[in-house]
Amino acid sequence: xxxxxxxxxxxxxxxxxxxxxxxxxxxxxxxxxxxxxxxxxxxxxxxxxxxxxxxxxxxxxxxxxxxxxxxxxxxxxxxxxxxxxxxxxxxxxxxxxxxxxxxxxxxxxxxxxxxxxxxxxxxxxxxxxxxxxxxxxxxxxxxxxxxxxxxxxxxxxxxxxxxxxxxxxxxxxxxxxxxxxxxxxxxxxxxxxxxxxxxxxxxxxxxxxxxxxxxxxxxxxxxxxxxxxxxxxxxxxxxxxxxxxxxxxxxxxxxxxxxxxxxxxxxxxxxxxxxxxxxxxxxxxxxxxxxxxxxxxxxxxxxxxxxxxxxxxxxxxxxxxxxxxxxxxxxxxxxxxxxxxxxxxxxxxxxxxxxxxxxxxxxxxxxxxxxxxxxxxxxxxxxxxx
Numbered sequence: 001x002x003x004x005x006x007x008x009x010x011x012x013x014x015x016x017x018x019x020x021x022x023x024x025x026x027x028x029x030x031x032x033x034x035x036x037x038x039x040x041x042x043x044x045x046x047x048x049x050x051x052x053x054x055x056x057x058x059x060x061x062x063x064x065x066x067x068x069x070x071x072x073x074x075x076x077x078x079x080x081x082x083x084x085x086x087x088x089x090x091x092x093x094x095x096x097x098x099x100x101x102x103x104x105x106x107x108x109x110x111x112x113x114x115x116x117x118x119x120x121x122x123x124x125x126x127x128x129x130x131x132x133x134x135x136x137x138x139x140x141x142x143x144x145x146x147x148x149x150x151x152x153x154x155x156x157x158x159x160x161x162x163x164x165x166x167x168x169x170x171x172x173x174x175x176x177x178x179x180x181x182x183x184x185x186x187x188x189x190x191x192x193x194x195x196x197x198x199x200x201x202x203x204x205x206x207x208x209x210x211x212x213x214x215x216x217x218x219x220x221x222x223x224x225x226x227x228x229x230x231x232x233x234x235x236x237x238x239x240x241x242x243x244x245x246x247x248x249x250x251x252x253x254x255x256x257x258x259x260x261x262x263x264x265x266x267x268x269x270x271x272x273x274x275x276x277x278x279x280x281x282x283x284x285x286x287x288x289x290x291x292x293x294x295x296x297x298x299x300x301x302x303x304x305x306x307x308x309x310x311x312x313x314x315x316x317x318x319x320x321x322x323x324x325x326x327x328x329x330x331x332x333x334x335x336x337x338x339x340x341x342x343x344x345x346x347x348x349x350x351x352x353x354x355x356x357x358x359x360x361x362x363x364x365x366x367x368x369x370x371x372x373x374x375x376x377x378x379x380x381x382x383x384x385x386x
Contacts, residue, residue, distance in 0.1 A: 009173045011036070011111050011147050013140070014317045017044040017046075017114070019138040022337070024109040026101055028091075029116045031140035032251035032276060033191040036169055037116040040140060041087050045114070053084040059093030059117075068100035080104050085112035092117040100131035105134055119250050138320035141251075142167040142277045144313035146383045152382050159378060161289055163306045166279020177288070184283035192252060192280065207234055208243050215253060215273050216285045220301040220337075222270040222329070244273070251276050256308070259326035259339040261368075272327055274305045281305065304351040307376055310385045315340070330367075334360040346371040353378050 013036065020027045029037045045054050057064050067079060078085060091097050101113060133190075144167070145155055155162075165171055165180045168187060174180045210232040215223070229240045247253045256272045275281040282288055282303075291299055308325070315322040324341035328348070336350040348371050350358045361373040376384055 004153055010149060011143050011169055011172070012149070013040050013147055014144070015040065015140060015320075017041065017138075021112060022136070024105060024134060025130055026105055026113045026115060026135040027124045028135050028137040029114065029140055029190065030251075031116075031118065032142065032166060033118045034187055035140055035142050037118075037140050038087075038089050041089075041116060045085050045087060045112070045318070048085055048112075050063070050084070053082065055080070055083040055086045056085065057088050059090040059097075060089060064088075065094050067094050068094050071096055071099055071103075073103050076103055077098050077107055080108065080111070083111070085114075085115070087114045088117050090118060091115040092119045102130040102134060110185055115359060126265075140314050141167055141309075141316065143172060144317065145310055145382070146314060146317070148172070149249070152386070155386075156382060159381075161277050163302050164208070164282055164288055164290070166282070167278040168277060168279060171279055178280075181283070184279050188280065188283050190251075195237060204239075204243075207232060208246070211240060211243050212252065212284055216281050218301075219274060219281065220272065220304045223273055224270060230300050242344060252280070254309070255313070256325060256327055257375065259341075273373075274308055276309060278302055278306050278309075299353050303353040303378070304337055307349070307351045307381060307385070311338065311340065314385060315342070330363070336360050336364045339364075343366060343382045348373045349384070350375045355379055 004187050010354070016042065017027055018372050020265070024260050029041060031037050042056070045056075059065070067075060070076075088094070088097070094100070094263050097115065101115065104111065105113060128266075145162070148155055161177075162172075165177070165184065171180050171183045171187075174183060211228065214228060223243055225237050225244075229235070229237045232240065234240050244255070246252070248255055253273045253275055257275060258270065294302075312322075312325055315325070322342075326339040326341075327335060327337055328339050329335035336348050337351045340347040347370070348361055350361050350373075352358065352375055355358050356375075356376045358375060361375065365373055374384065
């Protein structure tokens with residue numbers, strides 16, 4: 001029998017849940033499915049001295065759903081009383097999770113409660129109002145370059161593979177590209193659209209798939225809702241916009257808006273949509289070919305998507321509430337791919353897979369004289385992403 005001597009890859013996540021631990025506060029971990037929310041939560045709770053007093057539950061447990069939905073305070077408190085810590089996975093499955101957890105944390109302020117959820121739309125609606133002032137939230141995304149094992153040379157050497165197959169933990173763990181493809185297809189078919197497709201107002205799953213495929217072919221481009229609706233054969237633009245919001249709230253795509261300080265010649269009406277993971281993008285359109293078989297537009301869009309999400313991951317690790325990431329476009333001087341506002345300073349980046357100059361950054365600096373400008377290419381990106 002052939003032995004499997006493959007060494008398990010260990011990813012060192014930079015997010016430390018201990019940072020959010022505070023008396024009377026619930027910890028909420030958002031993020032896409034299969035990125036390690038359960039793992040990081042269990043690792044944190046494994047530090048408790050008495051594991052018999054740590055409770056792990058899942059949101060699709062019907063008994064737990066019925067208990068929390070009952071809003072019976074006495075029964076809910078009796079259920080949690082034996083424990084010092086509780087982890088509820090996929091908490092968005094429980095309708096009245098916020099009300100129930102408020103009862104618990106108000107009664108047992110020393111208890112550690114962690115809720116994880118893959119749908120920020122559903123989870124935030126059921127928990128935000130009851131737990132105002134009683135929670136800290138953080139977002140866990142696919143693995144960042146910062147969290148990969150190995151040295152900088154290894155990361156640079158494998159860059160094309162990371163861009164094509166993405167940064168999901170179980171995909172990165174596969175050494176065989178066929179297995180990487182299978183993992184990505186499994187994530188898409190079994191998990192990726194699960195929350196969105198189960199949403200009770202979703203009447204056209206085919207439309208959802210058509211929208212995501214259309215976006216996959218235009219990453220890096222500004223999206224006109226009217227044109228997108230026409231491309232997917234939908235007359236109702238509001239319906240298309242609603243489905244885009246669903247895809248956003250389920251961590252499949254991220255909307256990037258235009259940066260503007262109301263300078264007359266700036267354009268800020270359209271948005272761009274990037275994929276949280278480039279491997280998911282390629283899997284959706286079943287395109288895993290190497291760069292040598294891709295045109296410049298596709299390589300440029302993929303590289304831009306990869307860089308912008310790596311920058312976003314890096315910033316959210318430092319500040320889970322970070323969302324000051326934009327693009328910039330002017331009617332007279334072109335566009336800048338990425339604008340980040342941080343610590344009262346503006347950072348502007350152009351993404352060019354190959355080393356080349358661009359005048360757009362200098363035109364941007366004419367309008368924002370204090371901005372720091374940089375060009376990120378395949379040879380220097382580790383300087384900005386690590």
